Amino acid sequence: MRASYGWFNYEPAPHRITRPATGQRLTIAPSNGSEEAFDVTYADADFQCPLRIVVVRREHYLPFRTLEYPAWFSEPRHYGHWRRVDEFLVDALLCWPVMAGEPAATGLTIIGGWRSGKWQPHLKRGFRGGWAATQATKERPYTVAEPALIPLDLPMPPQWRVVDVDWPRTEARLESVRHENGVAILPRGERVSGFQGRVPFLAREDGAAFIFFSKLEPQTYRDGEPETHLHYTYVDEDFFFTFASAPRWSLSLGLDSDYGYRVTPPPREVWPADMYGNLQPWDAAVRGFSWLGYRAWRRVYDTLHDAWPAWGPTPRPVKVGPEVNLPAHYGRIGYIGNYGPGTSHGYTAGMPDSGYTAWYL
Incomplete structure (x- = not known):
């Protein structure tokens, strides 16, 4: 049992998880003595609101916890009302087993939520995490x-829309990006361009943010099965970066490349971090890959939740041509939008969690 874990405090009687910095708390009690x-x-x-968690137990498996919002309200009073509860609730419930000294649950299912401007009572999301941060070394x-x-x-x-092309290229990059002392900058006054007409992309309705397909990477799985990784570039009014996706880990918000800014100095919330969650100076030259800090991760995670459905159900194939010589066990074709909107890598209890995954059921 842990008295504290990251930004949470835990009390065993009654079971209560609190986040002192925000004054939020979750009190848990068995329902009519049932486990x-x-x-x-x-x-x-x-405000406060009652909810219920149902524990699903299967032989030879760890328990799975399910919470249904529609059982308690047909629609929250406001989008912000749901966001406040959901952000805290998912995080606290993932960390509950770690803090209470219980066996880790195999996951958490949440039913109901706002998405793309609508309350969706049957929206079903799955989560795992809450324990990877316990592996942090004592030295660091x-x-x-x-x-x-x-x-x-x-x-x-804001809403998002898809802008299509007939024949997607296998690569696209932002134009007009300049480098100052090793820092990538695309000023807000410059038009965001370089991908229009080359690849499909998502555009936010205010025209200030985009998510575009940026690269098809032929790959192979460890048993020789062909596959492809698809890369996307996220850009908004403050910063931009490129992230990867693959069949097994969906959209990866772990190591990111081509990190840059739209304004200098940028807001502190979009500074990159190291693997331990320490924000790095924005004006330090970035070589290779970066990690998202908590605030940046939260912004992008929430954006993908709302934006990704705009790709729609129609597959958008992108293919490496036969003129490119590849080993036979490497994949050549991918489908833009296919591996989302689930994500891997994130934060629990305010700490980096490489075991964090979120998916849609």
């Missing part, structure tokens, strides 16, 4: 990020 269901109460300085413990309380009046995020 198959738990009544939980979320509370902060503004993880840095705990500073949490923020989501405003109840947080506005609905």
Whole structure:
């Protein structure tokens, strides 16, 4: 049992997880003495709400916890109301087994949520994580990020749309990026370009953010099975970077490349981090790969949740031509938008968690 873990404190009687920095807490009690269901109460300085967790147990497997929002409200009062509860709840429930000294659950399922401007009562998301940060070395413990309380009046995020092309190229890059002392910069005054007409992309309705397919990477799995990795570039009004995707780990928000800024100095929340969660100076030259800091990760994770459905159900094949010589066990074709919107790598309890995964069921 742990009295504290990252930004959480834990009390065993009654079971309560609190985040002192935001005043949020989750109190957990067995429902009518049953170990198959738990009544939980979320509370902060503004409101509280009751919920219930159902524990699914399978022989030879660790338990799986499920929470259904629609069982308690048909629709939250506001988007920000749901975001505040959901951000805290998912994180706290993933860390609960670690703090209570219980066997780690195989995962968490959350039913219901806002997405792409609509309340979707049947939206089903799965999560794993909450324990990888315990592997931090004693010599170099993880840095705990500073949490923020989501405003109840947080506005609905802008909508996204897809812009297609007939024949996608296998690579596209941002134009007009300049480098100052090793730091990549694309000023806000410059047009975001280099990919239009070459590859499909997602555009935010205000025209200030884009997610575009940037590279097809032929690969092979360890048993010789052909596959491809697809890379995407995210760019908004503050920063940009490129991330990879693959069949087994979906959209990876771990190691990222081509990290840069739209304004200097950039907001602190988009500075990159090291693998222990320490923010790195924005003006330090970035060579190779970077990690997202907590605030940047949270921004991108929430954006992908809303934006990715805009790709729609139609496959968009992209292919390496026969003129390119590749080993027979390397993949040549990928489908843009296929490996999302699930993500891997993230944060739990304010600490980097390489075992964090989120997916859609």
